[in-house]
Amino acid sequence: MALIWQESRIVAAAPETPRVRRLTLAVGWDRPFRAGQHVDVRLTAPDGYQAQRSYSIASSPTRPEAIDLLIERLDDGEVSGFFSDVAEPGDAIELRGPIGGAFVWEPAQGGPLLLVGGGSGVVPLLAMLRHRAEAAPDVPALLLYSARTAADVIARDELIRRDAGEPGFGLRLALTREPGGRRIDAARIGEALAALGGPAHTFVCGSNPFVSAVSDLLVDAGVPAATIRTERFGGETP
Incomplete structure (x- = not known):
């Protein structure tokens, strides 16, 4: 079954290290994720330009209603820079997932x-x-x-x-x-x-x-x- 893009909302944000920020996103998936899976996120600029990146899920599947992403700020990273410097709780983000079946542990x-x-x-x-x-x-x-x-x-x-x-x-x-x-x-x-x-x-x-x-x-x-x-x-x- 093909995954579709869905709107997710940032519910919390906090620094994890000097270069890494933790974002908690509410999700409404119809199936649980597995430890080791990742998601795709997509940002769309006002002129229609889109940028897409993949980020691993850091949180445990025992909390299926929300996921934690730990995003490292990369030099000249357009997506990581947005999540590090701009994104705040309440913002809506396009998200697709969960993705991956080989790199998982249960x-x-x-x-x-x-x-x-x-x-x-x-x-x-x-x-x-x-x-x-x-x-x-x-x-x-x-x-x-x-x-x-x-x-x-x-x-x-x-x-x-x-x-x-x-x-x-x-x-x-x-x-x-x-x-x-x-x-x-x-x-x-x-x-x-x-x-x-x-x-x-x-x-x-x-x-x-x-x-x-x-x-x-x-x-x-x-x-x-x-x-x-x-x-x-x-x-x-x-």
Whole structure:
């Protein structure tokens, strides 16, 4: 069934990091979304010019009446710039979704669950972690997350709180621009696997170079390629 464009309204907006803004949109879908899916948004200028972008859903499917989008402001980004600087609660936005069926996780799939995110590529992984905590807290999960600095870590306080107090969840941060920081490498992959054990499902999301490099490292570490699912987007590697 073809998806149609629908009007959605922004009901809340707040800064998430210096470059990322969280927008909550009311939706009226006739079916629930799944953790890992995304939406298309479309902006139309007064002269009829249109711009369309895809954004992953960050919130858990257990709250189907609204979705959270975490939108990173890109240099010269016409759509991300609008959402960062102009959009406010009450504004109507054209939206189409939910979209995607390969890069999704549901509680029935079980675990252990290894999630590897680079920069804003952590967004769909957050949806999976939030859904897991609410619907399948016994599933072991580990997030290996690469960001430039501590200030750039999306949902930092939440992730640190989950790591400290949520049984079965572990967080590993790779802060590439902090003193002594380094990118995700074979050693970090090995540490994550030693902490989690063999993952039944692995999800990797980030820029094209990030996803390619991490996927190769995972396979080299013995993770079966058939269990690795990836999602890529344009942008710099953190």
